[in-house]
Amino acid sequence: MRKILPVLSVLLCSFLFFLFSCSPKKTKEQIVIWHWMTDREDVFNELAKKYGELTGVNVKFETYAPSDVYREKVRAAAQAGLLPDIYSPLGAQRELASFIKAGYVEDLTPYMEEGWKNIFFENVLKQNSYSEDNEWEVKPGIYGVPIDVVSIQIFYNKSLFEKAGLDPHKTPQTFDGFINVCRKLREKGIQPFVSGFGEEWLVDVFSRSFEYQILGEEGIIKTIKGEIKYTDPRWIKIFELFEKMRDEKIFAEGIVTMINKDAERVFATEKAAMALNGSWGINVYSGMNPRLNYNVFLPPKLVDAKYPVKIWVSSSFLNVNPKSKFKKEAIDFLKWLTNDEQQVLLAKQTHNIPSNKNVSNVIESEVLKNFAINIDKAFPTLPVQEHWKVVGVKCKGIQSIIIGEKTAKQLAQELQQEKEKILSEK
Amino acid sequence: MKKQSDITSFIFVLPAVLMFAIFTIYPFIKTFQLSAYEWDGISPVMKFIGFKNYLNVIYDSLFWRSMLNAGFITLLALTFQNLLALILAIIIDRGIKFEKFFRTVYFIPPILSGVVVGLVWKWIYDGNYGILNTILRFIGLEKYATSWLSNPKTALLSVAIVHMWKGFGWGFVILLAGLQTIPRELYEAASIDGADTFKQFWYVTVPLMIPIFFVVSILTILGTMQIFDLIYSMTRGGPAGFTEVPISYIYRYMANNELGYATAMAVVFGLVLFSLSIIQIFVSRKLKKV
Numbered sequence: 009m010r011k012i013l014p015v016l017s018v019l020l021c022s023f024l025f026f027l028f029s030c031s032p033k034k035t036k037e038q039i040v041i042w043h044w045m046t047d048r049e050d051v052f053n054e055l056a057k058k059y060g061e062l063t064g065v066n067v068k069f070e071t072y073a074p075s076d077v078y079r080e081k082v083r084a085a086a087q088a089g090l091l092p093d094i095y096s097p098l099g100a101q102r103e104l105a106s107f108i109k110a111g112y113v114e115d116l117t118p119y120m121e122e123g124w125k126n127i128f129f130e131n132v133l134k135q136n137s138y139s140e141d142n143e144w145e146v147k148p149g150i151y152g153v154p155i156d157v158v159s160i161q162i163f164y165n166k167s168l169f170e171k172a173g174l175d176p177h178k179t180p181q182t183f184d185g186f187i188n189v190c191r192k193l194r195e196k197g198i199q200p201f202v203s204g205f206g207e208e209w210l211v212d213v214f215s216r217s218f219e220y221q222i223l224g225e226e227g228i229i230k231t232i233k234g235e236i237k238y239t240d241p242r243w244i245k246i247f248e249l250f251e252k253m254r255d256e257k258i259f260a261e262g263i264v265t266m267i268n269k270d271a272e273r274v275f276a277t278e279k280a281a282m283a284l285n286g287s288w289g290i291n292v293y294s295g296m297n298p299r300l301n302y303n304v305f306l307p308p309k310l311v312d313a314k315y316p317v318k319i320w321v322s323s324s325f326l327n328v329n330p331k332s333k334f335k336k337e338a339i340d341f342l343k344w345l346t347n348d349e350q351q352v353l354l355a356k357q358t359h360n361i362p363s364n365k366n367v368s369n370v371i372e373s374e375v376l377k378n379f380a381i382n383i384d385k386a387f388p389t390l391p392v393q394e395h396w397k398v399v400g401v402k403c404k405g406i407q408s409i410i411i412g413e414k415t416a417k418q419l420a421q422e423l424q425q426e427k428e429k430i431l432s433e434k
Numbered sequence: 435m436k437k438q439s440d441i442t443s444f445i446f447v448l449p450a451v452l453m454f455a456i457f458t459i460y461p462f463i464k465t466f467q468l469s470a471y472e473w474d475g476i477s478p479v480m481k482f483i484g485f486k487n488y489l490n491v492i493y494d495s496l497f498w499r500s501m502l503n504a505g506f507i508t509l510l511a512l513t514f515q516n517l518l519a520l521i522l523a524i525i526i527d528r529g530i531k532f533e534k535f536f537r538t539v540y541f542i543p544p545i546l547s548g549v550v551v552g553l554v555w556k557w558i559y560d561g562n563y564g565i566l567n568t569i570l571r572f573i574g575l576e577k578y579a580t581s582w583l584s585n586p587k588t589a590l591l592s593v594a595i596v597h598m599w600k601g602f603g604w605g606f607v608i609l610l611a612g613l614q615t616i617p618r619e620l621y622e623a624a625s626i627d628g629a630d631t632f633k634q635f636w637y638v639t640v641p642l643m644i645p646i647f648f649v650v651s652i653l654t655i656l657g658t659m660q661i662f663d664l665i666y667s668m669t670r671g672g673p674a675g676f677t678e679v680p681i682s683y684i685y686r687y688m689a690n691n692e693l694g695y696a697t698a699m700a701v702v703f704g705l706v707l708f709s710l711s712i713i714q715i716f717v718s719r720k721l722k723k724v
Contacts, residue, residue, distance in 0.1 A: 016445070019445065019448075083475050086476055087475070103476075106474050106691070199562075262562065262584040263584065265589070265669050265673050274562055405674070407672060411584065411585070413586055
């Protein structure tokens with residue numbers, strides 16, 4: 009017994025040490041915010057300090073990057089009941105719905121209805137909102153706070169346009185015009201177009217810019233519901249656009265395995281004349297090549313399209329943990345973060361479009377202004393969402409078309425088969 | 435006294451046993467449990483679906499295609515990678531100048547981070563900036579310059595080459611250790627009996643190295659079939675799924691919150707690897723007897 013006692017004591021002490029060192033330490037009124045935005049870390053810390061001095065409430069921003077690591081951390085924390093006061097599930101509507109139904113996201117509708125919602129771009133706020141007829145049976149309402157806005161258009165290198173004999177102030181307005189520009193660039197040995205098509209979501213973004221033109225919102229909803237088949241001639245026409253672009257050799261070498269970072273490098277080092285990328289690219293390109301001479305234009309319009317051009321617009325949303333001990337303080341902080349003064353500071357320091365529409369005129373960059381004026385063209389937020397497997401087959405299929413492994417009709421058939429499998433499982 | 439000694443020993447191993455139980459046994463059991471459910475990892479309710487996930491795995495052509503891709507890389511690793519490791523081990527065992535330098539250099543690739551190796555080789559293979567294409571153009575073989583990781587004909591082989599480059603060092607070390615346990619007198623005796631180099635290798639080295647070959651083979655199969663870091667950093671399973679392997683496919687389902695199906699695939703994958711190991715052990719025992 010005498011020999012065992014010291015050993016037991018050591019084990020007990022070690023156990024108690026680990027138990028208490030793992031416990032979350034919280035001082036009085038401290039709001040903890042988890043985010044993934046490494047480029048905004050400095051300005052967030054500055055704002056947190058400012059708020060603390062103003063109100064006496066401590067705010068702590070914790071960065072977890074990259075975004076897929078952040079997502080996994082949030083999911084693990086949700087299961088363990090260790091979510092912070094403010095965070096984001098960082099997923100599509102379907103995933104956010106899971107979090108809401110599991111009780112991890114506060115319904116902000118009452119706070120928004122007090123007038124707070126009026127400062128935001130309506131179509132941006134909708135992205136973290138649910139309507140009456142949403143397929144996930146989530147209580148209709150607003151669940152997230154946008155803190156800035158990003159959008160995707162086509163960047164183009166003015167110098168390379170000039171080199172190819174093109175007018176850098178005249179961007180292609182139609183799909184045929186876009187193809188002609190690409191031909192002229194190719195003739196001069198310049199790769200016309202690059203994007204991070206190794207990341208499926210970017211393939212989806214580019215495809216959707218044509219899908220909305222041909223099918224419209226109603227047609228997309230009907231397709232998701234299974235009322236319009238993927239073998240419909242309109243869908244085949246969309247996929248044939250990629251065949252056309254492939255045949256015209258518009259795509260940069262290796263595009264289908266490029267992550268967006270690689271594509272950004274290709275554009276920044278002037279190895280390609282155009283790049284489908286987001287407004288965050290402005291910061292990225294200024295870091296990679298400050299002398300890059302560029303601007304942006306909308307995805308090309310199809311001449312016989314029934315519907316207008318739409319683009320991807322999104323926001324960095326923050327959500328409130330309903331189980332937070334400082335819920336009221338967390339919401340007050342988010343109100344403060346999205347007010348005019350703070351949004352101006354955020355916009356100037358991060359070069360992102362402010363989510364507060366009242367201050368969108370503070371944007372100095374001409375390129376960023378071109379992003380901001382087109383926010384109204386955002387893909388609409390639908391009450392339904394296509395199954396991720398179907399989207400995966402579509403994006404892989406488009407990659408296959410680009411590398412010459414599939415035809416548009418083959419993709420349409422495969423997509424319809426996958427869709428029928430998903431519908432039969434429901 | 436003995437009882438006290440047993441209790442003391444038990445107390446000392448208890449922390450390690452607890453760690454093993456929490457981080458190995460519990461997840462192992464939980465994987466089987468999750469595979470019988472449909473669950474997104476967030477909802478408090480998990481829907482029991484029995485063996486439905488397993489049935490879906492059997493009919494999932496993309497899963498089996500990913501197994502074939504991993505199998506292809508494994509076959510190359512079993513043959514070319516291990517053959518290279520054996521040749522180098524034999525050369526080092528015979529004694530050459532700067533033996534210690536070569537031993538160290540050959541073991542550098544295996545200890546490098548898989549993700550770092552993948553990113554570096556991605557640059558080498560790059561269609562726009564890659565040094566491989568630059569060299570090919572320089573020596574007049576421009577027609578072979580391509581986007582190695584985006585071309586479905588070359589993508590999987592390109593990844594396999596990197597895997598073999600990174601992995602041969604492990605086999606080399608184990609095979610060298612095995613070679614060095616063979617008594618030199620056996621080679622001297624064989625030489626006296628008139629055996630040339632090849633016959634010494636075939637009748638002395640090979641029989642005594644069979645257990646080592648099988649250890650290296652099992653480790654190669656288990657390690658290569660579970661390849662992920664190189665795939666993720668080089669191709670993410672692209673182009674269009676041509677380099678998808680089981681772990682990257684399972685990861686895709688996990689990332690899309692289909693935990694039940696992902697764990698079912700993991701169980702099936704584990705069973706396949708287990709079966710391969712059993713077959714190898716059985717064949718090894720048979721060969722030993724022969």
